[in-house]
Amino acid sequence: MISGIVGKPNVGKSTFFNSATLMNVAVANYPFTTINANIGTGYIRVRCVHQELGVKDNPVNSACVDGTRLIPVKMVDVAGLVPGASKGKGLGNKLLDDLRQADALIHVIDSSGSTDEEGRVVSPGSHDPLMDVQFVKNEIVLWIKGLIEKDWSRISRTAESGASGSPELVAELMQKLSGLSIRESSIEAAIHKAGLKADKPTNWNNEDLLNFSKALLDISKPMLIGANKCDLKSSKEIISKMTKALEGAYPIVPCAAEAELLLRRASQSGLISYVPGDSFFEIKDPSKITAAQRKALDLVRSEVLDVWKGTGVQKAINDAYLSLLKGIVVYPVEDESKLTDKKGNVLPDARIMHKGDTAKDLAYSIHTDLGETFLYAIDARTGLRVGADYELKNNDVLKIVATARKG
Ligand SMILES: Nc1nc2c(ncn2[C@@H]2O[C@H](COP(=O)(O)OP(=O)(O)OP(=O)(O)O)[C@@H](O)[C@H]2O)c(=O)[nH]1
Ligand SMILES: [Mg+2]
Structure with a gap:
């Protein structure tokens, strides 16, 4: 983040x-x-x-x-x-x-x-900074709109020629906006928030693109x-x-x-x-x-x-980080009874995760390998096992257990 x-x-x-x-x-x-x-x-x-x-x-x-x-x-x-x-x-x-x-x-x-x-x-x-709040937001919105507009006729036509409508538009926009740190779910939510139809993007006019860009900024940044x-x-x-x-x-x-x-x-x-x-x-x-x-x-x-x-x-x-991005803090450990890493450091790491992330997301955030070989996690407070879908809570202390990867 x-x-x-x-x-x-x-x-x-x-x-x-x-x-x-x-x-x-x-x-x-x-x-x-x-x-x-x-x-x-x-x-x-x-x-x-x-x-x-x-x-x-x-x-x-x-x-x-x-x-x-x-x-x-x-x-x-x-x-x-x-x-x-x-x-x-x-x-x-x-x-x-x-x-x-x-x-x-x-x-x-x-x-x-x-x-x-x-x-x-x-x-x-002598200057009212409320005006700055407006203009700065507008410029960022217009920049996003400009990025989409450059390619809009292709994006909208390609999306519409696809079989089932909305997924194609979201996928096309995702590709166009890649590198902008925007999630697919934010694009979907922005289409909805702007009151637009994803199956007929060739009908979107200038104002629709502007409203979509505004909604996307609000949701994704x-x-x-x-x-x-x-x-x-x-x-x-x-x-x-x-x-x-x-x-x-x-x-x-x-x-x-x-x-x-x-x-x-x-x-x-x-x-x-x-x-x-x-x-x-x-x-x-x-x-x-x-x-x-x-x-x-x-x-x-x-x-x-x-x-x-x-x-x-x-x-x-x-x-x-904690309010706008809904961050929570999680402490991964290697030894759940001593609360240490391999070297014996107590509570060595604190990681910021998103509310809604799971134990498996935590494993992936530490290392792709750990995510791929994830078996379960152990809650250090209770000593109980939790599964891949366990939703992380703020201040969780967890040990990730994974299969040993050979070669
Ligand atoms: N009184 C006061 N002055 C500040 C404060 N923060 C920054 N300044 C002053 O504001 C001026 C601009 O500060 P910068 O940090 O260079 O501002 P900036 O927004 O990065 O400016 P640009 O890089 O030119 O866009 C400097 O003279 C700072 O000393 C503050 O909290 N109080
Ligand atoms: Mg500066």
């Missing part, structure tokens, strides 16, 4: 990305600082099961800080998107292509209203709004207005990416203890901190943590 960080230029996408991944990609106060996509690893934060199970853990694929498990997830930061991007304006289709692989979108907006549609600096509160720069004064009123206006359409998470970056770096260099997502931090040794560092940290506390109860960056990431 990959999340894509989208939005118009100069809203803080790369700052958000840096704060999530602790990478160091370029950030600057002008549009189009980012040109090529940046791919990195962020973390979702969950309560680890080790305390409940009464063991000490040795995470391998993830980290555990005082009972908080940080599980790696892939994130991509792309260039800023301007009105007309789907027609090639700004960095146009290149950046949209960089979004192909994203399963969920974190749409970063400038909630202080101090950047115009194209990311140029304007006075705080769910989105939340990261209302960034919430440390600035003008953001409070704008966020409250937007929250009402977007109710039922998109979840909105107030964010202060710059503050998160400062906290993460201060924590990394040992100045403070802070776990991403916390609403507080502690200065480790007050005698080692400079006056400037203290001032910056005090500002983060008073303008962000005390007001918003966190910087929002971790919440946005968690919500993207």
Whole structure:
């Protein structure tokens, strides 16, 4: 599962990305600082099961800080998107292509209203970011529509000449949109949601294609709004207005990416203890901190943590994977009584799976071989066997048993 960080230029996408991944990609106060996509690893934060199970853990694929498990997830930061991007304006289709692989979108907006549609600096509160929510969505819809339209007459005719109608259209669209991280079931659902008939695609008009593209975006790439720069004064009123206006359409998470970056770096260099997502931090040794560092940290506390109860960056990431993408966390082990891997590490891995995935899906996600030779799994909590179709539950600890593969 990959999340894509989208939005118009100069809203803080790369700052958000840096704060999530602790990478160091370029950030600057002008549009189009980012040109090529940046791919990195962020973390979702969950309560680890080790305390409940009464063991000490040795995470391998993830980290555990005082009972908080940080599980790696892939994130991509792309260039800023301007009105007309789907027609090639700004960095146009290149950046949209960089979004192909994203399963969920974190749409970063400038909630202080101090950047115009194209990311140029304007006075705080003078631009309404609600307009950006609309145009960014429209551009992504038009890009999807453009991809389909290019080949629509062939797709629709081929699909219609098939024997039984709908499966042909879905298969043709699947092929056309391959690489876009879209499932077959999402295409079916989008046809249905748009109120269209799959057996007569040659009758679809321009508006039908547009409605289909809208539905497909909503279903296949769910989105939340990261209302960034919430440390600035003008953001409070704008966020409250937007929250009402977007109710039922998109979840909105107030964010202060710059503050998160400062906290993460201060924590990394040992100045403070802070776990991403916390609403507080502690200065480790007050005698080692400079006056400037203290001032910056005090500002983060008073303008962000005390007001918003966190910087929002971790919440946005968690919500993207756990709510939008319906992720659940599963801990595979090799020895179900000791909860270890082959090397004796306790609760070594935490994996994010989809709600609805089965024990066999878990096996496949670890290794194709393990999926193909799957026999059953053992629930470490109960010691009972579960079958291939067992639906995974959040926080399951499972041992997969497979036949030994020869040669
Ligand atoms: N006040 C405030 N400024 C921020 C915050 N996050 C980012 N900025 C500033 O916003 C400006 C743009 O940040 P970037 O991260 O480069 O923005 P971007 O969206 O990646 O920009 P492009 O790559 O040009 O599309 C920089 O001056 C950042 O320091 C924040 O949380 N609060
Ligand atoms: Mg950038």
